Amino acid sequence: EDQVTQSPEALRLQEGESSSLNCSYTVSGLRGLFWYRQDPGKGPEFLFTLYSAGEEKEKERLKATLTKKESFLHITAPKPEDSATYLCAVQATGANNLFFGTGTRLTVIP
C-alpha cells in the first residue's frame, strides 16, 4: 500500500535559520514525487516534481532532493513569507492519482 509520511508535523524557525523537511514514502514503483505549498484558506500550490533518485530542484530559498526512500525540502535562510504548510505527494507507476502526506506546518518568526 502506498504510504507517505512527513516530518516534523510542525516546525518553528527564526528568520534566517535554515532547516529541512522530510518526506518518507513507500510505493511499489515511483512515477513522480511532488512538493506543494499550502497557505491558510487556499489550495495547494505546486513547487516541484522529482522523478528519480539523485535528482535535485531549486526555487529561490527552496531545494528539493530525492532518494529511493525519501525526499527532503531544504529551506535556506527562510523569511516570514515562507510560512505555510508544505505537502509531499507521490504518484505510483500505473496510478492515475497522487497520494498525499499530511504536511509540515512551517512558521518562520521575524
Add this chain to the structure above:
Amino acid sequence: EAQVTQNPRYLITVTGKKLTVTCSQNMNHEYMSWYRQDPGLGLRQIYYSMNVEVTDKGDVPEGYKVSRKEKRNFPLILESPSPNQTSLYFCASSWSSYNSPLHFGNGTRLTVT
C-alpha cells in the same frame, strides 16, 4: 488568468439535503479531480476524470457523485449529505494524470449538521 474556480467557498447544510459544489477550469485541462482535506488525514481523493464522460472512483468515493459533461466543468454532488462529510473540499486539474502538476481551487468548506 489561469485558474480553477470552486463555488461556493463556504456551505452549511443539514443532513440529507442534496447539494452540488461546482468546479470550473479555464486551462483546457483533460484531468480533473476532487479531494477532501481533514486534519490528520491529509488530502484524500474522492473522484477523478481523465476526460469528458470518463470518471472513476478515488480513495473515498462513498456518498459522492460526479459528472464530466464538458471539459471545463466537474461538479461534485452530495445527494444525501451526512455529518461525516463535513470537510474542506478541493477541486484540481492538470494536463494529464501522468506526472503533470495539479492546479487547485481555493476550496469549499462544507459543514453538515
